[in-house]
Amino acid sequence: MAGEILIKPDLQFVKRVMAAGGDTVKQCYQCDTCSVVCNLTPDQKPFPRKEMLQAQWGLKEVLSDPDIWLCHQCSDCTVYCPRGANPGEVLAVLRQMTIEKYATPPLLAKAVGDPKFLPLLILFPMVLLFLALKLTGHWNIPEGTIVYSKLFPTLLVDFIFVPAFFFAVAVLAKGVMAFWQDINAPHPWRVKVEGNLVGNLIATLQDIIFHNRFRTCETTYTRSTNHLFLVFGFIFLLIVTTWGFLNEWVLHNEPPYFLLSPLKLLAMAGTASLLYGIWNIVKERQANAAKAGYGSYYDWFLIYVIFTVGATGLLAWLFRLVGIRILAYPTYFLHLTAVFMLFFYAPYTKMAHIVYRTVAMLHARMSGRGF
Ligand code: SF4
Ligand code: SF4
Incomplete structure (x- = not known):
């Protein structure tokens, strides 16, 4: 029938x-x-x-x-x-x-959601970074003034992190394109999209960046504000990374940068915003656990990775300022481990929500569902 x-x-x-x-x-x-x-x-x-x-x-x-x-x-x-x-x-x-x-390979996504695999997920970047230092003859705490590029030359960092970044982007792009195809496939429950893709995408991004819809939540209203701090922390740090990359490859202006340089100030603001946001998210989740649920291991995996990125970044900066070499370099190593986990595992962790939610909101807007 x-x-x-x-x-x-x-x-x-x-x-x-x-x-x-x-x-x-x-x-x-x-x-x-x-x-x-x-x-x-x-x-x-x-x-x-x-x-x-x-x-x-x-x-x-x-x-x-x-x-x-x-x-x-x-x-x-x-x-x-x-x-x-x-x-x-x-x-x-x-x-x-x-x-x-939608992740490739799905096994890695399963591993991210299973606490049994946590040691392996941490060990992988640690071994990779260790091998990179060992093979390039940098596996020693450098003498003299603390400069992190003495341990990890910028070229070595780029050699590891640029492919990791593009791997994550490729996996996310593949997944989200398949998702877009599926949500637009003919089905009696589906709604059709129409209108200008670029114009609607811009409007969707505006909505996301200011958390307009997120703010209408009631029980965990503060989550939207804390999440906003997190988003702006990431945006600042993304600008810092791009700026540093351009400095290195276009302007040939190598680190270290002086303490109050605009790049450093933006990095500090980004780290502070990131830590403030994630710290409040943890507190808010604990305070609302009885009525709103504590969240799954999968949720907490990302929270802890973001927290580790912020905390090790801050500590590495402080140890460098006060000149404690023996703590500064190992902390920087941990910081790079956490950054690698954040980016490389992004298509498999809750981080992927950035693209899937954007696409879903775009779809809702283009299908006239009141967005
Ligand atoms: S958690 Fe429930 S009430 Fe809140 S946005 Fe999701 S479906 Fe709606
Ligand atoms: S029982 Fe709970 S989850 Fe199910 S429809 Fe009612 S409110 Fe929603």
Whole structure:
């Protein structure tokens, strides 16, 4: 019959949702309270009730549902759910599984979500950096004034980090293009996109950069402000990295830079913003754990990596200022390890939400869903 939808439930999928942290999904009895209280959901085809149903029934297509990315995990729905089904957390699990689905290789995404593999994920960049130092004859604490390029010459850093960065960009691009294709594939539940892609993308990015939608959350309202600090911290540090790269390759102006140089000041502002944001996110998660959930290992993996990047960056700077070589260089080594983890694993961690959420918000805007 025309218009019929063939439903293919997958029990293994339900078990995976439950094992990954969505163990409450079966408690949902479809009352729709969650969709009513959610301030972010569109009027047409609202979430998260329909996603709870799809997850309960083992409908894997939910992983190609852009709506799971329109949720900012504010937990308003979790607070009001009369069955304790934790819809906010279930959607977070579905996003994690989506990242896993579109990542290449998916095994690495599975490893990022499994605490058993944490030692390996830390060891990989450490061994890589160690080998780089050993093979280039730099595996010693340099004498004299502390200058980090004495340990890791800029060329060596570029040699490791530039390919790691482009690897992450390529994996993310491949994943997000497949996601875009899937969310636009013909399906009775899907909505069609129309309009100017570039104009809508600019409007979407404006919305994201100022967290306009994120700010409408209630239960964890402060999360949007703290997240904003984090975003601006990253933007500042991205400018610093690009500036440093241009200094090195175009202007041939090698570090160290003097303490109050604009580059250093921007780096300090970025680090401070990053640390302030992540520190408050940790505190806010702990304070709201009883009503909004504590978050999964997958959430905390990224939080700890970002925190380590900020903390080791700050400590490496302080140890250099006070001249403690024996602490400064090892801290810098740890800092580079954390930075590598942040970038290289980005397509497999919650960091990937930057591109998937952007694409989903763009899709919502272009399909007239009130964005
Ligand atoms: S998740 Fe909770 S609030 Fe939402 S439909 Fe299910 S039972 Fe109702
Ligand atoms: S966590 Fe917040 S944004 Fe996400 S579905 Fe629930 S109420 Fe909506």
